[in-house]
Amino acid sequence: MEAAYPGLQVLLANNLMMAYNQAEAGQPSFAFVEDGFTKLPEFEMMLALFSALDVRWVSVMDSTASTPARSSSPLLNVGAGIFELTKSDSPRQFVQYFDMMVKAPRRNMPAASAKTSTGRDDFKKVILIGSSTGGVEALRNVLVGFPINCPPTLIVQHTGKSFGSGLVSLLDRICPAKVVTADDNLTLQTGHVYVAAGQRRHMGVTQRKPYRTRMKEGPNISGHTPSVDALFSSAVPFAKDVVAAILTGMGQDGAKGLLELRKAGATTFAQDEKTSVVYGMPRVAWEIGAAQKQVPLARMAGTLLQACKT
Numbered sequence: 001m002e003a004a005y006p007g008l009q010v011l012l013a014n015n016l017m018m019a020y021n022q023a024e025a026g027q028p029s030f031a032f033v034e035d036g037f038t039k040l041p042e043f044e045m046m047l048a049l050f051s052a053l054d055v056r057w058v059s060v061m062d063s064t065a066s067t068p069a070r071s072s073s074p075l076l077n078v079g080a081g082i083f084e085l086t087k088s089d090s091p092r093q094f095v096q097y098f099d100m101m102v103k104a105p106r107r108n109m110p111a112a113s114a115k116t117s118t119g120r121d122d123f124k125k126v127i128l129i130g131s132s133t134g135g136v137e138a139l140r141n142v143l144v145g146f147p148i149n150c151p152p153t154l155i156v157q158h159t160g161k162s163f164g165s166g167l168v169s170l171l172d173r174i175c176p177a178k179v180v181t182a183d184d185n186l187t188l189q190t191g192h193v194y195v196a197a198g199q200r201r202h203m204g205v206t207q208r209k210p211y212r213t214r215m216k217e218g219p220n221i222s223g224h225t226p227s228v229d230a231l232f233s234s235a236v237p238f239a240k241d242v243v244a245a246i247l248t249g250m251g252q253d254g255a256k257g258l259l260e261l262r263k264a265g266a267t268t269f270a271q272d273e274k275t276s277v278v279y280g281m282p283r284v285a286w287e288i289g290a291a292q293k294q295v296p297l298a299r300m301a302g303t304l305l306q307a308c309k310t
Contacts, residue, residue, distance in 0.1 A: 004095050016042050017162050023049055024166065029102055031057040032094070035084070038069040038076060041133070042160045045167060047075065048136040052174050056101040060085045074277045075134060125243050125308035126188060126211060127151050128235060128261075130228025132158040132249025134277025136167060138297055139247070143175040143193065145301025150177045151243075151308045152188035154205065154213070156228045157197040158249065164198025171195065182226075184215040196226040204234030211238070222253040228281075232257025239264030243307040245300065246291065247271045249281035259290035267307045269295050 002008050011026060013019035016037055023031065023046070031050065037043060038059050050057055061068060061084050068084050070076035085097060127150075131138055135157050146153070159167060165181065172179035175193060180186075182196040182203045188211045196203035196215075203226050204214040214234065221227035228246070232254060235242045239261050246254045248271055262268045270282040270291035275298070285291045295303045 001091070001095055001098060005098075016040060016046060020046060020049060020163070020166055023053065023055065024169070027053050028055055030098055031055055032085070033057055033059050035059045035061045035066065035069050039073065042163055044075055044134070044136045045159065045163045045170070048140055049166075049170055051137065052140065052170060054106055056104065058085055058097050058101065060087060062087055064088070125151050125241055125267075126205070126235070126238075127153040127304055127308065128231055128242060128244040129153065129155045129247060130157075130231065130245075130249070130254035130258075130281070131155070131247035132251065132253065132278070132281060134248035136170075138271065138277070138300075139171060140174060141297050142247070142301045142304070143171055143177070143179070146175060146177050146193075146305070148176040149191045150193070150305070152190060152211070153177075153193045154182070154188075154203060154231060155193060155195045155197075156203060156226045156231050156254075157195065158224055158253070159197045161198040161200070164195075167197050168195050182213055182215065184213060186213040188212065196231070199226055202226045202230035204230060205238075207237040222256070223251060224253050228254030229257040232261050235266070236260050236264045239266040242266040243269075243304055245269040245271070245295075245304060246281050246285045247297075247300070248276035248278055250278045251280050252284040254281055255284040255288055255290050258285050259288055262290055262292065267310075268292050269300070269303060269307075271300065272296050 011022045013022055063086050168179055168181045177191045177193050179193040182194045201215040201217050206212045206214055222229045244258055244261050244266055246258055258268050268291050270285045272294040273279040275296045276282055286294055
């Protein structure tokens, strides 16, 4: 390939963390990915980064007898048009794939803009969001619809411990508002999104204004640290000031806390089955009556923002 394309720079990575860091820094135009990597849950982060940077990619299987990961992965099934190569294919075939994908029309990338939110604290409501499998892409879809002075938003996303900072930088790259890593004792401000992911602490909120983040170490809650249930339950004392949603995810973390919030006066939503990569957490929330309404992903941002105005 280097012979076919003079000046081509090739980056090699033998684990997902290295690949993610290289892709974020180098913003490549194309990636060959060993199919085994696509079966890892953390590959969700790579998919989101590839989408944000408009990186084309092809999975490479061990042999023609291999079963491609997308046949069993709900994450990869969402991404249509994924082609497979095998390690026994000729170099010419690799070059053909590269040539075809690189020459395909690319979307115009939005120019980076300065984030100058006023940070004022005269908001009426606080937004709480919990998500798991499929949640990285779901959060991207929601947050791009938030304005620069959005209500303060707190998010718990289940992800590998090494990918928390990468998720924050990825979301901050595409979100008009300022996305930051959740830390203890941060005063909630408009135009700010606080993300707890890959940490060994649960995120909560203090009970009186000015509301502040509260980070606590402790055992898993509902099988996770940080836990969506922990975040939701912490906001029950001021539930009338809360708009909360559960997005796509496996298991039931967040359903119990969402029910507590609804009973205490919060406005609550769950992502619908059709647009969920994994309809686990939203299903439980809906079945136990924790969510007042099921909402398609494309309408989630507008629904949350509208609820904050009432």
